[in-house]
Amino acid sequence: MTLGVIMLCHAALDRTAQLARHWAMHGCPVVIHVDARSPQAQFDSLRTALKDLPDIRFTRRLPCEWGTFEIVQATLEAASRMLAEFPQVDRVLLASGSCLPIKPVRALQAHLAAHPDTDFIESVTTADVGWTIGGLNEERFTLRFPFKWKSQRRLFDGYVRLQRFFRLRRRLPPGLVPHLGSQWWCLTRPTLQAILQHPDRARIDRYFKLVWIPDESYFQSLVRQVSNRIESRSLTLSKFDYQGRPYIFYDDHLHLLRQADAFIARKAWPQAQLLYDTFLTPDGDRAHAAAPSPGKINRLFAKAVERRVNGRPGLYMQSRFPIHARRGTQSAAPYGVFSGFGALVPEFKPWLSRALDARVHGHLFAFDRVQFADGETVFKGGLSDSPTLRDYNPRSFLTNLIWNTKGETQCFQFGPEDEQEIAPFIASDPNASIFVVSGAFAIPLWQSGRSAAEVRAEAARLQKVESDFIDLLKGPETKARTRIWSLTEFIENPAEPLEQLADLLNPRAAHRTGELPLLVDLHGFGSFLQDLRNQGMAPVLMGDFPSDADLALPSPPFARPRVVR
Amino acid sequence: MGLSTLLRLRTRRQYLLVRAYRRRRQLTPVADRTASLPAHPILLFSTVRNESVRLPYFLSYYRRLGIDHFLIVDNGSDDGTREYLARQPDVSVWTTAAGYKQSRFGMDWMTYLLGRYGHGRWCLTVDADEFFIYPFCETRPLRALTDWLDSAETPSFAAMMLDMYPKGAMHEQPFSEGQNPFEIAQYFDSGNYVISHNPLYRNLWIQGGPRARLFFTDRPRRAPAMNKTPLVKWHRSYAYVSSTHMLLPRRLNLVYDDQGGEKPSGVLLHAKFLDTFGAKAAEELARGEHYAESAEYRAYREAISRERDLWCNWSEKYVNWRQLEILGLMSKGNWA
Known part of the structure; x- marks a missing residue:
């Protein structure tokens, strides 16, 4: 069995020479096509470099612009030359000037010998192809593409639109079923012969001249008519990124390429010296891993596409800044926002931190300073407690905080007494869980000991701010999970809200209500509210707060849910 | 527009x-x-x-x-x-x-x-004092990156500035000629960068790091810009507008993805805060030749006389580019 190699080259012709020599040294005749657009001087030096090898031929140089029929034409001419000049060749491999054999050539020859009469060519019907770029799939065959995609993009796009508008469709040559697949194949002599001598060849060529990217469909479609045994898989490892460009292999991919199950890798960076040195030794790379693990290389490139297309959620940085993101802008991880709990439950922060196993901050958006957990002046990532820095860009501040602390749930207190600019972002962030006890802002005012007349204006302002916040939370833009209780609802049954929030933020927590924190003594708060009313303010957010006489206070530690009244 | x-x-x-x-x-x-x-x-x-x-x-x-x-x-x-x-x-x-x-x-x-x-x-x-770090810079030469950018038809590449500083006062560890400055200035702020979008030039404006944290707490707007686009396949019609922070034509500033994906980017490690800094700051202040009437340097001098240690509990110690990529300061994008 003799393997012949067709090489299509356009750049880095010094590597082409090295590759051609490698094939030739292993008894493979080589037919080389060099793009007409490559400099003549480079072509001449390639010829000179390979002069000593008898079984190397060069074919007529055609200009091969990407996506045009010239590439197929060049392949066809090289193939007929191969079959005509090297009668001993019974398998033909199509490779590029940067296709690096990553297994010993002998192993490839053995593999082919073990699969006689088999054509290795990826060939998939258009309906089943998931990898084409640009949305042109079946239309590659039904529309006409006289313009070049790279240099005549406007004409290309315009003509596609025009044909779609008038619903122009081409008729396929009889018997042709469009198939797509990798450009790089390995065919048997009879199959290739049959394609070259196809009775309808002239008509088929005419048809494919106006098909887009015919190098991915010409042989892939025709082989279905002439071959007896197709193995629809390429022997060449070729990965494409999300824009349809082939991935490039570098020296640091060596260990991955050794584990690949393909025989040839496309494409190697011309200056990846280590790759060429390793794989182009006389025996190929003998050190290649015994157990192939192609999954690794697939994962690597799949992850790269994922990173480029979706990125890391919640990350805002120099090369990822979602302005028009489809799924909205958001933070990196779930976090909790608590409004009013601090005033009602003096030991709320330590309790929450135990119940959720989370980092519990104070009022991060307080006017006087950022209240990081444990009173730190600088927090993770170098966040400063300066309110001016925070207010300069509150959104960056919060998204940084959540990004910096991935792996640890963050909670913070937030109320009407805080800077509110961040509120719309929190409300629209699906990672936020917001718990509000409305009206609790009045408790510190009451505790301050000042008279209702003195705090009336402040109470009215806070109520306005809080009611705006609650309106925002109830608005259509809100994607955060929200729970809102009025102060009255909360004190009637404080255990339930506390359990709910613990469940929501830490669903896996085993512990239950066992220990719930003490509630602040609200004896006298009812009369304070009445005083506010008497001063002309309408405290509404607290709900229908019971008068002092109805409150069975001071409240004992509530070990189980109970209803006051 | x-x-x-x-x-x-x-x-x-x-x-x-x-x-x-x-x-x-x-x-x-x-x-x-x-x-x-x-x-x-x-x-x-x-x-x-x-x-x-x-x-x-x-x-x-x-x-x-x-x-x-x-x-x-x-x-x-x-x-x-x-x-x-x-x-x-x-x-x-x-x-x-x-x-x-x-x-x-x-x-x-x-x-x-x-x-x-x-x-x-x-x-x-x-x-x-700027040292360019890009994805795979330990194993792939710069030409691998530029070849890849060429194949992707990308004319410009972002590398945000990252201020590096020593632990302890700057003058305690003298810097000698030929030395790797990051043997001394090993630390950086990993996550306090604020970003806003400049709709006119379409670039991102990034501020933060130890300078913003310590010297500009009361006037954050004046904190130095950290966004840079230092690597460009140049054309004679291009121009840098303000230092290497932004370029014209403005399409060169689109080094970020605004749909949620990540484009590849690097970092410029900034070796400014060494023992040479005090003298440099004094000289620049005297010359008055720096940006914004040397407001930056004046701020340093004031702050530095009190507090010359930029290090804090949450400072990160520099390891390599992969660490910066995990921290989200740079990205491999789809270069694998």
């Missing part, structure tokens, strides 16, 4: 180009070796002043990355910088005694040299 904006930006760009061209006479060649450039060179452009202590490491660092030729403007050094550079086989040196500030902080000279020698070539424009 109408026609008038486009015209305004175009006028601005042409003004910058004319300005740079007029200032070409300020540059006197000391050693011009540009005639012997190899084909498709990767060039580095820089303006320096009294950097003889830093330059040996700077040159060796960038030679190792694969810079083929350095084009350096010496702005009136008196410490032997010029003579040192002129002796290097891969450096072309111009000298000028003209004002740094009047030259748009050196950018007029850079723009002229970029247009004259950088046309159609990959050009890295950095200061002597």
Whole structure:
């Protein structure tokens, strides 16, 4: 069995020479096509470099612009030359000037010998192809593409639109079923012969001249008519990124390429010296891993596409800044926002931190300073407690905080007494869980000991701010999970809200209500509210707060849910 | 964003180009070796002043990355910088005694040299205290990156500045010639960068790091910009607008993805905060030749007399580019 190699080259012709020599040294005749657009001087030096090898031929140089029929034409001419000049060749491999054999050539020859009469060519019907770029799939065959995609993009796009508008469709040559697949194949002599001598060849060529990217469909479609045994898989490892460009292999991919199950890798960076040195030794790379693990290389490139297309959620940085993101802008991880709990439950922060196993901050958006957990002046990532820095860009501040602390749930207190600019972002962030006890802002005012007349204006302002916040939370833009209780609802049954929030933020927590924190003594708060009313303010957010006489206070530690009244 | 904006930006760009061209006479060649450039060179452009202590490491660092030729403007050094550079086989040196500030902080000279020698070539424009880090920089030379950018038809590459600082006061660990500055300045702030979008130039404006954390807490707007686009496949019609923070035409500023994906990006490690910094700050303050009337340096001097330790409990110790990528300061994008 003799393997012949067709090489299509356009750049880095010094590597082409090295590759051609490698094939030739292993008894493979080589037919080389060099793009007409490559400099003549480079072509001449390639010829000179390979002069000593008898079984190397060069074919007529055609200009091969990407996506045009010239590439197929060049392949066809090289193939007929191969079959005509090297009668001993019974398998033909199509490779590029940067296709690096990553297994010993002998192993490839053995593999082919073990699969006689088999054509290795990826060939998939258009309906089943998931990898084409640009949305042109079946239309590659039904529309006409006289313009070049790279240099005549406007004409290309315009003509596609025009044909779609008038619903122009081409008729396929009889018997042709469009198939797509990798450009790089390995065919048997009879199959290739049959394609070259196809009775309808002239008509088929005419048809494919106006098909887009015919190098991915010409042989892939025709082989279905002439071959007896197709193995629809390429022997060449070729990965494409999300824009349809082939991935490039570098020296640091060596260990991955050794584990690949393909025989040839496309494409190697011309200056990846280590790759060429390793794989182009006389025996190929003998050190290649015994157990192939192609999954690794697939994962690597799949992850790269994922990173480029979706990125890391919640990350805002120099090369990822979602302005028009489809799924909205958001933070990196779930976090909790608590409004009013601090005033009602003096030991709320330590309790929450135990119940959720989370980092519990104070009022991060307080006017006087950022209240990081444990009173730190600088927090993770170098966040400063300066309110001016925070207010300069509150959104960056919060998204940084959540990004910096991935792996640890963050909670913070937030109320009407805080800077509110961040509120719309929190409300629209699906990672936020917001718990509000409305009206609790009045408790510190009451505790301050000042008279209702003195705090009336402040109470009215806070109520306005809080009611705006609650309106925002109830608005259509809100994607955060929200729970809102009025102060009255909360004190009637404080255990339930506390359990709910613990469940929501830490669903896996085993512990239950066992220990719930003490509630602040609200004896006298009812009369304070009445005083506010008497001063002309309408405290509404607290709900229908019971008068002092109805409150069975001071409240004992509530070990189980109970209803006051 | 109408026609008038486009015209305004175009006028601005042409003004910058004319300005740079007029200032070409300020540059006197000391050693011009540009005639012997190899084909498709990767060039580095820089303006320096009294950097003889830093330059040996700077040159060796960038030679190792694969810079083929350095084009350096010496702005009136008196410490032997010029003579040192002129002796290097891969450096072309111009000298000028003209004002740094009047030259748009050196950018007029850079723009002229970029247009004259950088046309159609990959050009890295950095200061002597900026060290370029990009994905896979330990295993792949700079040319691997520029080849890849070429294949992706991407003309510009972002590398945000990352201020590096030592633990303890800056003067405690003296920096010696030829030394890797990051043996001393090992630490950085990993997650306090604030970003806003500039709709006119379409660039991102990034501020933060230890300088914002310590020296600009009361006027954050004046904190220095950290976003940079130092690597560009230059065209003679391009111009840097403000340092290397932004470019015209503005499509070159689209180094980020605004749909949620990540484009590849790097980092410029900034070795400013060494024991040399105190003297440098005093000198720059006296010259008054820096941005915003040296407000930055004045802020440092005030703050530094009290507090010269930039280190805090949450400072990260630098390991390698992969660490920066995990922290989200840079990205591999779809380069794998």
